[in-house]
Amino acid sequence: MKIKFINARLLTLTEDVKISFGELEVTDRRISYVGPARSKSDNYDRVIDCQGNLLMPGFKNAHTHSAMTFLRSYADDDDLHTWLTEKVFPLEANLQPGDEYHLAKIAFLEYLTSGVTACFDMYYNPLSTAAASHDIGFRTVCLGTVTKFKESVAEMVEAYHTINQPESIVSYRLGFHALYTANPDILLELAKAAKELKTPIFTHIAETRKEISDSYATYGMSPVQYFEKIGLFDYGGGGFHCIYLNDEDIEIFKKRHLYVVTNPSSNIKLASGIAPLAKYVEAGIPIAIGTDGPASNNALDFFREMFLVTSLSKIAADDPRVVDAYQVLKMATINGADALGLHDARTLAIGQLADIIMLDLEQPNMQPLNNIVKNIVYSGSKSNVIMTMIDGKILYEKGQFYVGEDVHQIYQKAQEITDRIKLAATKTQINNG
Amino acid sequence: MKIKFINARLLTLTEDVKISFGELEVTDRRISYVGPARSKSDNYDRVIDCQGNLLMPGFKNAHTHSAMTFLRSYADDDDLHTWLTEKVFPLEANLQPGDEYHLAKIAFLEYLTSGVTACFDMYYNPLSTAAASHDIGFRTVCLGTVTKFKESVAEMVEAYHTINQPESIVSYRLGFHALYTANPDILLELAKAAKELKTPIFTHIAETRKEISDSYATYGMSPVQYFEKIGLFDYGGGGFHCIYLNDEDIEIFKKRHLYVVTNPSSNIKLASGIAPLAKYVEAGIPIAIGTDGPASNNALDFFREMFLVTSLSKIAADDPRVVDAYQVLKMATINGADALGLHDARTLAIGQLADIIMLDLEQPNMQPLNNIVKNIVYSGSKSNVIMTMIDGKILYEKGQFYVGEDVHQIYQKAQEITDRIKLAATKTQINNG
Numbered sequence: 001m002k003i004k005f006i007n008a009r010l011l012t013l014t015e016d017v018k019i020s021f022g023e024l025e026v027t028d029r030r031i032s033y034v035g036p037a038r039s040k041s042d043n044y045d046r047v048i049d050c051q052g053n054l055l056m057p058g059f060k061n062a063h064t065h066s067a068m069t070f071l072r073s074y075a076d077d078d079d080l081h082t083w084l085t086e087k088v089f090p091l092e093a094n095l096q097p098g099d100e101y102h103l104a105k106i107a108f109l110e111y112l113t114s115g116v117t118a119c120f121d122m123y124y125n126p127l128s129t130a131a132a133s134h135d136i137g138f139r140t141v142c143l144g145t146v147t148k149f150k151e152s153v154a155e156m157v158e159a160y161h162t163i164n165q166p167e168s169i170v171s172y173r174l175g176f177h178a179l180y181t182a183n184p185d186i187l188l189e190l191a192k193a194a195k196e197l198k199t200p201i202f203t204h205i206a207e208t209r210k211e212i213s214d215s216y217a218t219y220g221m222s223p224v225q226y227f228e229k230i231g232l233f234d235y236g237g238g239g240f241h242c243i244y245l246n247d248e249d250i251e252i253f254k255k256r257h258l259y260v261v262t263n264p265s266s267n268i269k270l271a272s273g274i275a276p277l278a279k280y281v282e283a284g285i286p287i288a289i290g291t292d293g294p295a296s297n298n299a300l301d302f303f304r305e306m307f308l309v310t311s312l313s314k315i316a317a318d319d320p321r322v323v324d325a326y327q328v329l330k331m332a333t334i335n336g337a338d339a340l341g342l343h344d345a346r347t348l349a350i351g352q353l354a355d356i357i358m359l360d361l362e363q364p365n366m367q368p369l370n371n372i373v374k375n376i377v378y379s380g381s382k383s384n385v386i387m388t389m390i391d392g393k394i395l396y397e398k399g400q401f402y403v404g405e406d407v408h409q410i411y412q413k414a415q416e417i418t419d420r421i422k423l424a425a426t427k428t429q430i431n432n433g
Numbered sequence: 434m435k436i437k438f439i440n441a442r443l444l445t446l447t448e449d450v451k452i453s454f455g456e457l458e459v460t461d462r463r464i465s466y467v468g469p470a471r472s473k474s475d476n477y478d479r480v481i482d483c484q485g486n487l488l489m490p491g492f493k494n495a496h497t498h499s500a501m502t503f504l505r506s507y508a509d510d511d512d513l514h515t516w517l518t519e520k521v522f523p524l525e526a527n528l529q530p531g532d533e534y535h536l537a538k539i540a541f542l543e544y545l546t547s548g549v550t551a552c553f554d555m556y557y558n559p560l561s562t563a564a565a566s567h568d569i570g571f572r573t574v575c576l577g578t579v580t581k582f583k584e585s586v587a588e589m590v591e592a593y594h595t596i597n598q599p600e601s602i603v604s605y606r607l608g609f610h611a612l613y614t615a616n617p618d619i620l621l622e623l624a625k626a627a628k629e630l631k632t633p634i635f636t637h638i639a640e641t642r643k644e645i646s647d648s649y650a651t652y653g654m655s656p657v658q659y660f661e662k663i664g665l666f667d668y669g670g671g672g673f674h675c676i677y678l679n680d681e682d683i684e685i686f687k688k689r690h691l692y693v694v695t696n697p698s699s700n701i702k703l704a705s706g707i708a709p710l711a712k713y714v715e716a717g718i719p720i721a722i723g724t725d726g727p728a729s730n731n732a733l734d735f736f737r738e739m740f741l742v743t744s745l746s747k748i749a750a751d752d753p754r755v756v757d758a759y760q761v762l763k764m765a766t767i768n769g770a771d772a773l774g775l776h777d778a779r780t781l782a783i784g785q786l787a788d789i790i791m792l793d794l795e796q797p798n799m800q801p802l803n804n805i806v807k808n809i810v811y812s813g814s815k816s817n818v819i820m821t822m823i824d825g826k827i828l829y830e831k832g833q834f835y836v837g838e839d840v841h842q843i844y845q846k847a848q849e850i851t852d853r854i855k856l857a858a859t860k861t862q863i864n865n866g
Contacts, residue, residue: 071803072801076807106801269753299812307737310702311701315701315707319704320512321511322510362840364840367844368844368852370855375505375506375731380732381815411795
């Protein structure tokens with residue numbers, strides 16, 4: 001399969017944020033040409049005239065819980081710990097095997113609409129999510145999520161070997177939910193597994209003040225310091241949220257080259273706090289961006305996240321000059337790819353995976369064209385995404401999905417599962433009451 | 434002209450936020466029926482099958498500077514006062530008569546894409562903006578913007594009488610830019626005019642800490658207290674931004690039934706601050722929402738603003754329970770209409786103006802349908818807006834504009850003006866340097 005894009009503005013991200021004009025070709029799964037227009041010398045299955053619109057690498061959603069779509073707009077307006085223990089956990093108890101397969105598909109469709117071409121997905125039963133990912137054609141890096149209630153390190157190691165296959169659209173990494181849902185035995189076992197597999201570890205870190213104070217009460221130190229002490233980060237990794245890193249935590253992040261994955265919408269909606277990203281940038285910590293899951297955010301909209309990364313950083317620093325559009329764009333693309341271990345989905349360059357989006361500049365929110373990168377981050381919207389290609393396949397184009405099945409059937413199946421879970425939770429409540 | 438919508442979910446806002454299923458009819462400019470499906474008994478110019486999608490009143494953008502599109506993504510990453518004096522004012526000095534006509538059109542198109550059916554527009558040369566508004570068919574309440582540099586109270590009073598005509602899509606109210614760009618003579622003259630015309634006054638209030646401290650240094654009191662002292666608010670009105678109202682200011686707002694118009698995106702991007710809206714809600718102050726202008730925001734996206742109103746309020750109050758989706762939806766619609774003086778564009782009811790939007794619920798960000806109002810505010814997006822009707826005319830439908838002219842010509846004209854202004858500003862800089 002050969003696809004050629006002509007008359008395109010190209011934001012390749014290979015040379016900073018320079019935008020050039022030219023062509024891009026995709027052969028099967030990868031980019032086979034990018035550069036100035038050249039004479040037609042080959043047969044293409046499709047030639048797409050971009051009419052001056054912009055091609056760029058897709059956004060990488062570096063933290064989410066895709067299958068939690070069933071909880072979207074169900075539990076809101078509570079703090080993280082009340083929300084988790086009183087709303088999320090009781091409903092999750094009614095998930096049945098295979099539910100995640102259908103529920104994750106809704107999220108994958110939503111990612112396509114905002115130009116997200118890969119996600120770092122932390123949820124139970126990753127094999128279900130991996131299957132959905134294969135069937136839709138969406139690139140997913142599944143992340144283990146062991147807790148003291150669900151899943152085990154042994155199951156994670158098994159999933160690691162099962163899911164990680166060469167050239168697959170799905171990969172797998174080790175992780176755990178958070179310090180407060182784990183225990184020392186689990187974490188020591190995890191650290192051992194990470195060392196054996198020589199692989200990074202990711203987890204929720206410093207999301208709330210309660211998490212920090214509980215950690216000091218139990219372990220006499222911050223979560224990051226405890227993880228470092230037991231050797232969890234010997235092969236790198238990173239933390240989701242990271243609102244409350246202290247100076248010593250920052251030093252550990254630097255030493256281990258850990259990623260901060262920021263989730264601004266979720267953090268403000270839960271009133272968890274605002275991450276001081278300018279401070280982390282200054283310390284040289286790599287930052288990537290995630291939507292968090294649809295239960296807390298509730299949108300999986302990368303434009304909303306990008307705007308919040310810049311503007312909340314400015315508020316947190318009390319300085320509008322920090323964390324500008326250029327920095328945010330790199331966090332959303334290159335840093336995200338690196339955090340996910342997708343080192344061949346970083347830029348538009350020959351040999352890179354064809355994970356590409358097209359942004360429509362001929363919409364009022366992009367006019368006039370004073371500065372395209374600023375427009376993307378400061379005034380861009382899902383409505384500007386007119387094409388999302390993953391692994392060389394166009395999955396979304398001009399509002400239509402090409403994912404091998406009718407999206408209304410996906411919606412219907414997810415609604416049925418959601419209704420069943422809510423009904424079961426109500427019955428449990430009645431029985432317990 | 435008679436248009437009938439069938440198979441619609443109806444969020445009329447006449448009975449709180451209850452959603453019913455039924456039909457809605459528009460005859461010329463107004464709603465002529467809303468309620469359960471009824472047998473076909475009349476001839477319609479068009480019957481639209483909503484297929485279960487949602488009809489609701491359009492959003493009211495209660496503070497903007499539409500014509501400032503030429504500054505979008507031109508001046509960013511600075512604080513308000515640097516941005517205004519070093520970036521905005523020098524470029525504005527190169528505006529020529531009639532420029533606003535073309536520049537405002539870009540903003541009107543953008544409003545249509547996010548379901549905004551009216552705006553409260555503060556900018557120079559309101560007759561130009563009013564003409565653009567008439568030609569596009571967009572409902573605008575123009576607001577005077579006298580400063581000590583530009584425009585006069587006499588010009589405002591003249592515009593008041595010229596623009597305010599019965600049944601017009603454009604109306605006009607009195608205002609001034611801010612305390613720090615006015616002087617006591619102007620404000621006393623304005624207070625006199627407001628009393629003579631028995632009309633409210635609107636202005637930027639308490640947007641930055643500098644504005645507050647300068648006011649105390651010059652007048653020995655807060656801006657709100659000074660305005661009250663000289664009788665500016667005797668016939669009501671309100672303040673844009675209102676981040677730093679003190680307890681006495683809040684009492685004045687209550688006494689005069691003044692509106693707080695909040696502009697969250699602009700406030701965080703400029704690092705001006707976060708308005709403590711929960712406190713104002715508790716005090717019973719009516720709150721409306723504005724995008725602010727494209728020079729500071731930079732998007733005119735009401736979904737972004739609605740999400741920020743709820744989530745930033747939660748952060749400011751350190752309490753995720755405050756200012757929920759239902760409250761935000763009312764601010765965005767009914768309160769906005771009241772703040773703009775559009776008392777017949779509040780709800781979907783017989784006799785109200787047909788300023789109506791249709792939201793597509795069959796998109797992944799709205800699935801599953803656990804709670805439609807929460808979905809709109811917490812996960813909604815411009816991409817859900819599949820129809821925007823103003824004054825009985827469909828101006829935007831499924832991504833296409835029906836505004837009487839080719840939108841690409843509007844873009845091109847605005848780009849030409851923008852390029853001319855930037856070039857002129859560069860020349861001035863060279864001559865001064």
